[in-house]
Amino acid sequence: MTSELVGRAVLGWRVAELVESWPETASARALVLGVPDWPGHRAGQHVDLRLTGPDGYTTERSYSLASPAARSPGGWRLQLVVQRVQDGEVSPYLTDVFAAGNLIEVRGPIGGWFVWSPREGGGAPVLLVAGGSGIVPLMSMIRERRFRRDRTPFRLVYSLRTQADELFADELNRPGIGDGGVETFVVRTREDSPRSGRPAGRISAADLAAWGWPADFAPRCFVCGPTGFVEEVARLLLSLGHSPDDIKTERFGPSGP
Amino acid sequence: MSTLQGNDFEDGNVLGGPFAEIFVHDLTAATGRCRFCGLDGPMAAVHVYARAPGVVVRCPGCQEVLMRLVSTPRGLELDASGLAHLSWRL
Numbered sequence: 001m002t003s004e005l006v007g008r009a010v011l012g013w014r015v016a017e018l019v020e021s022w023p024e025t026a027s028a029r030a031l032v033l034g035v036p037d038w039p040g041h042r043a044g045q046h047v048d049l050r051l052t053g054p055d056g057y058t059t060e061r062s063y064s065l066a067s068p069a070a071r072s073p074g075g076w077r078l079q080l081v082v083q084r085v086q087d088g089e090v091s092p093y094l095t096d097v098f099a100a101g102n103l104i105e106v107r108g109p110i111g112g113w114f115v116w117s118p119r120e121g122g123g124a125p126v127l128l129v130a131g132g133s134g135i136v137p138l139m140s141m142i143r144e145r146r147f148r149r150d151r152t153p154f155r156l157v158y159s160l161r162t163q164a165d166e167l168f169a170d171e172l173n174r175p176g177i178g179d180g181g182v183e184t185f186v187v188r189t190r191e192d193s194p195r196s197g198r199p200a201g202r203i204s205a206a207d208l209a210a211w212g213w214p215a216d217f218a219p220r221c222f223v224c225g226p227t228g229f230v231e232e233v234a235r236l237l238l239s240l241g242h243s244p245d246d247i248k249t250e251r252f253g254p255s256g257p
Numbered sequence: 258m259s260t261l262q263g264n265d266f267e268d269g270n271v272l273g274g275p276f277a278e279i280f281v282h283d284l285t286a287a288t289g290r291c292r293f294c295g296l297d298g299p300m301a302a303v304h305v306y307a308r309a310p311g312v313v314v315r316c317p318g319c320q321e322v323l324m325r326l327v328s329t330p331r332g333l334e335l336d337a338s339g340l341a342h343l344s345w346r347l
């Protein structure tokens with residue numbers, strides 16, 4: 001599957017079935033969708049999900065793909081992770097009601113810009129900066145790197161409220177085979193991180209200077225999370241001397257109440 | 258309660274789905290130029306207000322409306338008059 005084909009596919013809605021799901025945290029759920037005729041995707045892409053009510057009312061939301069672009073023996077299995085937004089319309093349905101065997105419409109893969117593949121970039125290191133559920137497409141990049149046996153140096157700076165909000169905690173904290181060269185640093189905004197001696201607080205230029213790459217290395221930077229978080233991190237990276245051309249961002253929408 | 262604040266937008270990455278119904282090439286991989294301020298940049302970086310009855314795309318530089326996509330019972334309507342230019346590197 002070449003990127004060109006993915007980019008050119010005329011996207012229609014496909015019916016997917018929820019194969020399995022599990023809680024990732026108390027407020028986020030991993031969903032595995034079986035999509036028989038999936039064309040493949042690139043790390044960083046997302047899908048649109050469409051819900052239709054009994055009266056024909058429809059609504060759509062975007063969710064990033066967490067899985068690498070790999071077909072499993074049973075056919076394509078797409079993993080999403082949905083964070084429940086308390087007064088949200090769609091996410092509480094997906095985390096609390098949507099059950100194995102239920103069907104949903106999926107459109108994708110979507111996005112030709114916020115994507116990473118091993119061949120591009122001529123070996124430049126990669127900085128991933130995630131806020132909350134913004135980790136999802138970045139996890140797809142980490143998994144793609146592992147799946148392709150790529151050695152590009154990766155650093156992940158992951159900002160979350162508390163330890164209990166950490167998605168993919170096992171996988172990030174006990175890196176498996178193939179994840180050598182991926183370094184993870186967690187920034188907690190609402191509680192101290194005793195191990196690193198970092199007090200609670202929002203991500204700062206000091207965090208990015210300490211845990212990112214020097215601007216001289218011209219790393220490719222991928223920043224994803226709530227809109228306010230993404231704006232702030234992009235501003236900090238520019239202030240540290242990174243080139244706007246090396247910074248790719250994806251906003252997940254409102255920063256919350 | 259949600260009010261429309263400065264941060265209540267998504268970015269151009271979300272345009273891939275809705276615009277796949279119109280364009281053969283991925284809009285999020287395109288570069289666009291704003292007719293108002295001349296800013297040239299990736300369409301992935303525009304500001305998108307998608308919870309309106311349609312999709313409203315604003316320039317990240319000057320906030321003017323670049324595109325509006327509305328789906329009505331009669332069909333799709335696209336107003337792209339805020340864009341001076343769109344280009345794809347293929």
Ligand SMILES: Cc1cc2nc3c(=O)[nH]c(=O)nc-3n(C[C@H](O)[C@H](O)[C@H](O)COP(=O)(O)OP(=O)(O)OC[C@H]3O[C@@H](n4cnc5c(N)ncnc54)[C@H](O)[C@@H]3O)c2cc1C
Nearest residue numbers: 061062063064082083087088089090091136252254256259
């Ligand atoms: C490209 C892209 C990829 C995305 N990927 C993911 C993903 O992998 N996982 C994921 O959980 N979400 C993801 N999102 C966000 C997702 O699309 C929805 O916006 C989110 O699930 C909320 O939808 P809702 O219908 O529950 O809330 P809505 O009914 O749309 O909103 C209800 C209330 O919540 C507020 N709100 C809306 N969105 C958010 C938000 N993201 N955070 C905090 N408050 C919000 C609103 O201001 C409003 O007050 C992605 C968004 C984009 C654009």
Ligand SMILES: [Zn+2]
Nearest residue numbers: 291294316319
């Ligand atoms: Zn402009």
